[in-house]
Amino acid sequence: MAVLLGAIADDFTGATDLANTLVQNGMRVAQVIGVPDAQTRIGQADAVVIALKSRTAPVAQAVSQSLSALEWLQERGARQILFKYCSTFDSTSKGNIGPVADALRARIDSDFALICPAFPANGRTIYQGHLFVGQQLLSDSPMKDHPLTPMRDASLPRLMQAQSHAKVGLIPHEVVRAGAEGIAQRIEALRAAGVGFGVADAISDDDLRALGAAIADHRLITGGSGIAMGLPDNFRKAGLLGPAQPPVATQATGRAVVLAGSCSEATRRQIAFAAQIWPIRKLDVDRIAAGHDVVAETRDWVTAQPAHLPVLIHGSADPKEVRQTQRRHGKAAAGEMVERTLGDLAVALRRQGFRRFVVAGGETSGAVVSALGIKALRIGPEIAPGVPWTETFDRDRLALALKSGNFGQDDFFSRAFSQGR
Numbered sequence: 001m002a003v004l005l006g007a008i009a010d011d012f013t014g015a016t017d018l019a020n021t022l023v024q025n026g027m028r029v030a031q032v033i034g035v036p037d038a039q040t041r042i043g044q045a046d047a048v049v050i051a052l053k054s055r056t057a058p059v060a061q062a063v064s065q066s067l068s069a070l071e072w073l074q075e076r077g078a079r080q081i082l083f084k085y086c087s088t089f090d091s092t093s094k095g096n097i098g099p100v101a102d103a104l105r106a107r108i109d110s111d112f113a114l115i116c117p118a119f120p121a122n123g124r125t126i127y128q129g130h131l132f133v134g135q136q137l138l139s140d141s142p143m144k145d146h147p148l149t150p151m152r153d154a155s156l157p158r159l160m161q162a163q164s165h166a167k168v169g170l171i172p173h174e175v176v177r178a179g180a181e182g183i184a185q186r187i188e189a190l191r192a193a194g195v196g197f198g199v200a201d202a203i204s205d206d207d208l209r210a211l212g213a214a215i216a217d218h219r220l221i222t223g224g225s226g227i228a229m230g231l232p233d234n235f236r237k238a239g240l241l242g243p244a245q246p247p248v249a250t251q252a253t254g255r256a257v258v259l260a261g262s263c264s265e266a267t268r269r270q271i272a273f274a275a276q277i278w279p280i281r282k283l284d285v286d287r288i289a290a291g292h293d294v295v296a297e298t299r300d301w302v303t304a305q306p307a308h309l310p311v312l313i314h315g316s317a318d319p320k321e322v323r324q325t326q327r328r329h330g331k332a333a334a335g336e337m338v339e340r341t342l343g344d345l346a347v348a349l350r351r352q353g354f355r356r357f358v359v360a361g362g363e364t365s366g367a368v369v370s371a372l373g374i375k376a377l378r379i380g381p382e383i384a385p386g387v388p389w390t391e392t393f394d395r396d397r398l399a400l401a402l403k404s405g406n407f408g409q410d411d412f413f414s415r416a417f418s419q420g421r
């Protein structure tokens with residue numbers, strides 16, 4: 001059976017977020033890690049989400065990986081392609097959202113694509129082209145201090161225009177609110193004016209569903225997981241998608257660990273909460289840089305903890321400390337050292353019988369999932385908006401929850417291990 005929707009996600013937590021939305025809206029979804037090869041089995045899937053680690057990769061690499069992913073999806077007959085990026089539009093003036101979207105648009109030969117990172121359930125809304133995080137403009141939110149992609153502007157048309165060769169326009173809320181027909185007319189007008197990308201305002205799930213209905217025949221869509229909400233219904237209306245199946249709980253049993261690399265405010269609050277109930281340990285970036293075997297030291301510390309409790313290991317630090325660490329070691333190197341250490345730790349802990357992993361942060365999830373050699377994930381029940389449990393297909397099952405840095409309640413980690421499966 002051909003794939004209906006093919007998605008290319010620029011990080012791993014973003015991929016599970018999107019896969020979760022599609023599962024919640026009744027699609028069978030396979031999430032694959034990296035561009036699949038001929039051997040990758042995806043089972044019976046209505047949608048395939050390819051998780052890349054391209055958000056902060058060099059531009060040329062992000063573009064070429066995304067085009068390879070596109071080719072694989074097109075070979076499987078995908079009717080519609082969704083380029084999934086972060087609901088906080090994580091990028092720099094060089095990219096990678098603009099260059100990847102430009103390249104996909106050219107390859108698909110689509111003259112117009114939507115830009116809509118809105119995710120109202122997690123407080124990301126768009127009004128007059130400005131992205132809000134809760135009550136704050138993106139540029140006033142904690143995203144201004146992100147270790148890799150600090151967001152210092154909230155205007156999506158301006159952010160996109162700096163990265164893309166195409167003309168960028170706006171579909172304002174008054175049009176979106178009026179429904180799918182008006183949205184389609186506005187898109188036609190933008191197209192006629194030579195606009196290649198249209199930022200769509202959206203402040204509610206109803207807005208996202210109206211947008212979804214208006215873009216049923218678009219071959220390329222770009223946005224956050226929210227814009228995917230209305231897409232399964234388009235396939236259902238066209239008689240291509242069967243009735244919804246509820247997600248199946250994960251089966252993995254074994255010790256539980258949280259590996260956190262995200263430095264977001266939400267993750268730091270979640271770590272502080274977990275510190276009251278579980279053993280937790282912070283990685284020392286200077287010791288990693290000095291060549292100490294921090295993986296072995298941390299693994300030995302884990303072994304000494306009570307086996308019935310989850311443990312939490314984090315690189316995460318507040319913005320001031322992150323800045324100081326970056327000054328000492330360089331921005332990319334500091335991030336890479338923490339990611340590599342957490343990835344190697346995941347491998348060491350799997351050898352010690354750990355089977356349930358919560359990973360905080362998109363880049364961090366990329367590092368951990370790659371180190372564990374995971375090729376594909378099945379999507380299980382939702383723990384919090386945008387974060388499902390997932391499970392590997394192998395006989396020696398691992399359950400993983402890949403948590404976007406900013407997502408989840410303060411007690412997310414304990415919720416995940418107690419109720420999420």
Ligand SMILES: Nc1ncnc2c1ncn2[C@@H]1O[C@H](COP(=O)(O)OP(=O)(O)OP(=O)(O)O)[C@@H](O)[C@H]1O
Pocket residue numbers: 011013014086146147148261262263264285315316317321322325326334335336337338339360361362363364365403404405406
């Ligand atoms: N103490 C630290 N000093 C410098 N960099 C750090 C430190 N701790 C973590 N990092 C790095 O910060 C980056 C955090 O990015 P990551 O994508 O994992 O989280 P996030 O951006 O909050 O999550 P998401 O992408 O899901 O929104 C990683 O590269 C991580 O290695």
Ligand SMILES: O=C(O)[C@@H](O)C(=O)CO
Pocket residue numbers: 011013014015017018085086087088119224225361362386404405
């Ligand atoms: O859209 C989001 O906020 C998340 O899915 C994500 O991409 C975090 O890395």
